[in-house]
Amino acid sequence: MTAAATDQFADLLALDRAAQDLLFREARTANAFTDEPVTEEQVRAIYDLVRWAPTSMNMQPLRLLLVRSDEARKRLLPHLSEGNRAKTASAPLVAVLAADVDFHENLPRVFPHKPDARDAFAGSVAARRRNAHLNATLQVAYFILGVRAAGLDAGPMTGFDVEGVHQEFFAGTSLEPLVVVNIGHIDHSATFPRSPRLDYDEVVREV
Amino acid sequence: MTAAATDQFADLLALDRAAQDLLFREARTANAFTDEPVTEEQVRAIYDLVRWAPTSMNMQPLRLLLVRSDEARKRLLPHLSEGNRAKTASAPLVAVLAADVDFHENLPRVFPHKPDARDAFAGSVAARRRNAHLNATLQVAYFILGVRAAGLDAGPMTGFDVEGVHQEFFAGTSLEPLVVVNIGHIDHSATFPRSPRLDYDEVVREV
Numbered sequence: 001m002t003a004a005a006t007d008q009f010a011d012l013l014a015l016d017r018a019a020q021d022l023l024f025r026e027a028r029t030a031n032a033f034t035d036e037p038v039t040e041e042q043v044r045a046i047y048d049l050v051r052w053a054p055t056s057m058n059m060q061p062l063r064l065l066l067v068r069s070d071e072a073r074k075r076l077l078p079h080l081s082e083g084n085r086a087k088t089a090s091a092p093l094v095a096v097l098a099a100d101v102d103f104h105e106n107l108p109r110v111f112p113h114k115p116d117a118r119d120a121f122a123g124s125v126a127a128r129r130r131n132a133h134l135n136a137t138l139q140v141a142y143f144i145l146g147v148r149a150a151g152l153d154a155g156p157m158t159g160f161d162v163e164g165v166h167q168e169f170f171a172g173t174s175l176e177p178l179v180v181v182n183i184g185h186i187d188h189s190a191t192f193p194r195s196p197r198l199d200y201d202e203v204v205r206e207v
Numbered sequence: 208m209t210a211a212a213t214d215q216f217a218d219l220l221a222l223d224r225a226a227q228d229l230l231f232r233e234a235r236t237a238n239a240f241t242d243e244p245v246t247e248e249q250v251r252a253i254y255d256l257v258r259w260a261p262t263s264m265n266m267q268p269l270r271l272l273l274v275r276s277d278e279a280r281k282r283l284l285p286h287l288s289e290g291n292r293a294k295t296a297s298a299p300l301v302a303v304l305a306a307d308v309d310f311h312e313n314l315p316r317v318f319p320h321k322p323d324a325r326d327a328f329a330g331s332v333a334a335r336r337r338n339a340h341l342n343a344t345l346q347v348a349y350f351i352l353g354v355r356a357a358g359l360d361a362g363p364m365t366g367f368d369v370e371g372v373h374q375e376f377f378a379g380t381s382l383e384p385l386v387v388v389n390i391g392h393i394d395h396s397a398t399f400p401r402s403p404r405l406d407y408d409e410v411v412r413e414v
Contacts, residue, residue, distance in 0.1 A: 005259050006255055007255075008255070009248070009251055009252035009255045009256070010252075010256075012248065012249060012252040012357070013252055013253075013256065013356050013357050013358070014229060014356065014357060014358030015226055015229060015230070015256075015355075015356035015357075016223065016225070016226060018223070019222055019223060019226035019356075020256055020356070022221060022222060023222070023260075024256050024257065024259040024260055025256075025259055027259075029261050040413070041216070041219065042219060043411065044216055044407055045216035045217075045219040045220055046220075047407050047410065047411060048213055048214075048215070048216045048407070049216070049217075049220065049222075049227055049231050049232075050231065051404040051405065051410075052212050052231040052232055052234075052404060053230075053231055053348070053351070053352070054236050054351065054361075054363060056363075056364075056365045056366075058402045058404075060404065060405050060410075062410065063410055063411075064410060064411040064412075065411075065412060065413075065414055066411060066412070066413040066414065067413075067414055068413060069414075072414045075414075106405065109403065110402055110403055110404070110405065111402055112402065113399060113402070131365070134344055134365065134385070134386075135365075137341055137344040137345060137348075138344060138345075138347060138348040138351075139348070140345060140348075141260070141344075141345040141346075141347075141348030141349055142348055142352070144260070144261065144345075145260070145349070145352065148222075149220050149221065149222035149226075149227070150219070150220050150221060150222075151220070151221030154261075156261060156263075157263075158263045158338070158341065158342075159263075169414060178341070179341075192320060195265045195317055195318055195319065195320070196316065196317055197258040197259060197265075197267065197317070198258065198267050198313065198317065200251055200254050200255070203254065203258075203267075203269065203270055203271060204250065204254060204270075204271040204272075204273065205271075205272060205273070206247070206272075206273040206274075206275060207272055207273065207274055207276075207279045207282075207376060
């Protein structure tokens with residue numbers, strides 16, 4: 001079953017059609033990649049764009065670990081679901097996206113509007129985890145669209161052993177992994193036919 | 208403290224500069240709105256764009272409740288943090304974004320690649336909640352950028368009583384509220400000076 005992206009409302013948007021297509025309509029999740037590399041400068045360009053998107057109290061809990069070398073990749077692969085290993089092995093660059101539960105240490109600098117915010121969070125690791133996971137997950141989505149904005153393709157994956165990746169790369173730290181994203185130029189030989197999206201009336205209602 | 212959005216890497220991106228500015232650099236979180244209304248057609252245009260962004264197994268757990276009438280708004284306001292009530296009272300349209308923990312019922316249709324996926328999820332509400340929250344939160348971020356893509360401004364808020372909103376609008380259903388988003392045209396008289404973002408080297412490292 002294939003679903004072509006609809007565009008009957010495209011002209012109602014302020015975003016130009018080429019940008020709509022680049023970010024949403026023509027972009028596809030990458031399951032295989034060409035050999036073309038991803039440079040560190042491209043990752044800097046992505047971050048420099050997406051860091052302006054909003055988080056609660058500007059808390060910015062997302063942290064990125066870039067996995068590129070053979071050695072680092074060998075540490076990551078065993079923690080992925082078997083069906084995801086070949087994708088990550090073939091990706092020019094892999095990013096492990098994690099939430100920093102100790103984001104509150106930065107609040108005096110990044111959210112000066114509320115001087116007591118750091119201390120309020122210091123007492124509750126449960127509140128910090130809830131906020132860190134929600135807001136870092138928003139930032140994961142911004143990052144996925146940022147990869148596309150750079151003219152690259154993203155292969156985001158949640159099929160991995162979260163505790164295993166934590167122990168392998170973040171043991172003893174406040175970082176908790178959320179999503180692994182393969183990054184490169186898509187090789188469409190492994191792209192699925194596009195699956196259907198839910199209709200407006202299945203998703204939205206007015207009360 | 209004000210932070211101007213940096214753009215020294217803007218020319219490295221495939222996304223044109225006007226689109227970069229519209230979605231990320233010039234957009235600001237709205238704390239007050241003009242009287243200009245938001246039409247249902249605009250919400251349809253936003254959804255028709257952002258529904259193409261990726262979720263795990265195409266599960267699409269996000270659901271939107273639009274709150275517009277005085278009556279509906281009166282039900283929502285008491286559940287918001289006091290500091291958020293005036294914002295929501297003044298917004299032309301308010302959306303309560305929620306995760307549907309029973310998303311798996313749609314999997315046979317939206318993810319035909321894995322015919323046993325619905326049954327695998329049916330046995331574990333914990334796995335469904337984890338997947339629904341993570342993926343609906345990605346979709347919240349896509350939606351926020353979609354609001355901006357429509358030439359509108361978003362005021363996303365996490366400061367509300369999640370259980371209270373659930374009971375008020377979603378009692379007896381599988382919907383769990385995540386974020387409330389005020390939507391309209393920004394009135395900049397209530398916009399904060401822009402707060403600083405973390406530097407690349409504070410957020411990204413290569414292993």
